[in-house]
Amino acid sequence: MKILFAASEAMPLVKTGGLADVVGALPKSLAKRGFDVTVMLPKYGEIPKEITDSAVYLGYTFVNIGWRRQYCGLFECVVDGVRFLLLDNEYYFKRGYLYGYGEEEAERFAFFSFAVLECLELLDEMPDILHCHDWQTGLIPLLLRTRYANRPGYRDIRTVYTIHNLQYQGVFSRGLLQDLLAAGDELFSSDDGLEFYGAASCMKAGLLYADKLTTVSPTYANEIQTEEYGEKLEGVLRRRSGDLTGIVNGIDTEVYDPMRDPHLAVPYRDSREKKRRNKTALQQELGLEVDERVPLIGVVSRMAGQKGFDLIGEALPELMDEHVQLAVLGSGEPRLEAMMREAAARYPGRMTVWFGFNEGLARRIYAASDLYLMPSRFEPCGLSQLIALRYRSVPVVRETGGLRDTVESFNEYTGKGNGFSFGPATAHDMLFTVKRALTFYRDEEAWAKILANGAKRHYGWETSAREYERLYRGLAGEARAG
Template sequence: MKILFAASEAVPLAKTGGLADVAGALPKALRAKGADVRVIMPKYGSIPDIHRSRVTHIGYIMIQLGWRRQYCGLERVDVDGVPYYLVDNEYYFRRQGLYGYGDDAERFVFFSRAVAELLPLLASSGFAPDLVHAHDWQTGLVPLLLKLGYGGDIGRAAKSVYTIHNLKYQGCFSRETMQDLLGLGDEWFAPDRLEFSGGASCMKAGLLYADKLTTVSETYAEEIRTPEYGEHLDFVLRLREGDLVGIVNGIDTESFDPMRDEQLAVPFRDSLAKKRLNKIALQQQLGLREDVETPLVGMVSRLVAQKGLDLVEAILEDLVRDGLQLAVLGTGEAQYEQLFRTYAARYPEQVSAAIGFDDGLARRIYAASDLFLMPSQFEPCGLGQLLALRYRSVPVVRETGGLKDTVPPYNEFTGEGIGFSFAPYAAHDLLFTIRRAVSFYGQPDHWAALHRNIGRTDFSWLASAKAYLLLYRGLATPLALRP
């Protein structure tokens, strides 16, 4: 099978969030199972020079975007055995950062048009995809464009899959802007088509016109069909529920391997003694009190309301009084950045706040922490808890989305479970759950049982890749009859 991943970011070329991790790791796992998977993404100015220097030019087309006629180059670079196609237009993509510009509508309509209209050029270079897998709002228009005949016979023949990584971000723009850029008639901006809250939604286009829909956990697939989590698109998702599948994300277990991670003070796998050596090293690095017996709670997160930080704010004083240590790494909303800075200044031996992002420090927090905190309001899948488990840190999570699917709670009577969880979105429940986890930290037999259970988990991409292949094959069966 020939599959083209269309994504606005993918590691190691460009990243702002979990989408990039998926778009970078899943193609590798699928290729390992025999599928010919390739990725198409914008050629950002921020792509590292080590990759830019190996790019080869394939060709170019011109794209009519409203009254503008724009150059659209196609280049290729192979990274870790995966071919990446780069859409080249310096006006749109040679900028600092990936998103947040006033012309994002134009930039990503252009990119979606490029994905479809470049298919004949891809075919002439030897790759005619049977299926296009589009991701998040930035490529939400791709399934519609294929059905409208963009990409010629290859585009019309290709099936499409659309993955929702976070329903909250929908690519909503004014009707006038979208009508100008797409050149579609008034009938396309009706409530049963692209219209959304008086404007038009790229996400809605993907939900309506892709052949199959996926999202990144089974529970999130159920949640987003309800008004509580559906972000005003739940009616569309209920309409398409027969085509919606939840497949939990995985992690790159080669990159994130505590036995080979050069960022760690001491390599380890299941040895609690060696994990605690990493804890001491991190305490020294961050200026926390060196005490192996004090539970260390880690947080590596975007510092935004979605991540449950109002709950954390409500109980921070209790955690400090309980004697816990907290190591926080992330950036986000000013109020939460300042919250953790304030506590780090007030309690420097108990609280550390690194505002920014540092991949090495993130790995050291995963490896050193006893507990890993993710009390999210909602979480489509979540990668933090999977990485924490890989580094043998016990997750404390809210039962929502992928957190519920990947962290079965510890049962002290049966010995089953790999973490601790709570359901109501309430600070009291979070505090109770952390204190319960800490009580088991003080009981070596229970803590050892938890770690044995964690050691038996496998959150590599293997199982997820198998599920995606089954989905693809179900769509692609008619393609085998194609001349």
């Protein structure tokens, strides 16, 4: 069975967030299960030159987008055993960064959506399943069902659309999308069209027109059908609930392996002594007081309200009274960056903040931290808690989305649990839970049990890949029956 992923980013070619990790890792697991998997991406200027230089030119086509007729070249490369197809148009994709171009984003990713479908005719065989990811590819299922429905070879393609974060929907003016799609009013009704409160939503197109919908955890699949988490699309999602499946993400355990991670001071697996050596190395690197006995709390995250940074700021004075250290890596909202900058200045030697993103430093924080803090207000899946568990850092999370599905709060009476969790999104509840975790941290026997519980579970893609296999095979069976 041939599976084609269409996405706006994928590791190890280009990354801004967790989407890239998923699109980079899941195809490898599916390939191990016998699938023929290809990933189609824009040929960004940010892709490493050694990768683009190795790419083989397959041909070109033209894409009609609005009033433009644009060239699209197709290049092929294989990276880490995965076949990538890169769609080339420098006007849209050879820029300084991946996203953030305002209304131009509509044209860039409308072009990408058309180009994905046009380039299928340059391939030897059509895919059985076209798996689309997030709003940047939301128009593809719509176009396949409407504009391309009568082209030879397209009718039997089935589509899966995965929601990685419903908050980012690709909402643009209705007139702009109508122009780009050369579409009339028939595609823009409020019930079964792209209309979205006076504008138009690319995400909604994917939700309405894909054959099957998935999201990245079972709990999030339920949450997004409610008004609290549905981002004004809960009605559409409830109507399609029979086609919606929550499949929790995994991580690439070959990439995230503390035994073979080149970024770490000391490789380790379950050795607490070697993990402490990574802690003292990070303390020295970041200017923290060097003391292996002090509990170190790690945070690697976007600095956003969604991620609960306001809770951290509110709880910080009382948290630092617990004689802990805090290592934070990330960037985001200016007010939250300013808050964290001021806090780091207030607690020299005990708190450090590195603004931006640094993959090597992120790995060293996972390896060095005793506790890993994720107080997210909502979290579709979250990969950081899985990486933390892989690096034997105990997560403290809010009970939402994938955090609820992957972190079980420790129960001292049964001995079960791989972390700690809290319900209400308040600084008080977060602080209480961190203090509870610190109590067990100071109990050598209990802490060893928590770490052992975390080590038992496998955090790779194998289980999730099996669930995707069932989904794909069910769709392929429907296509044959049709």
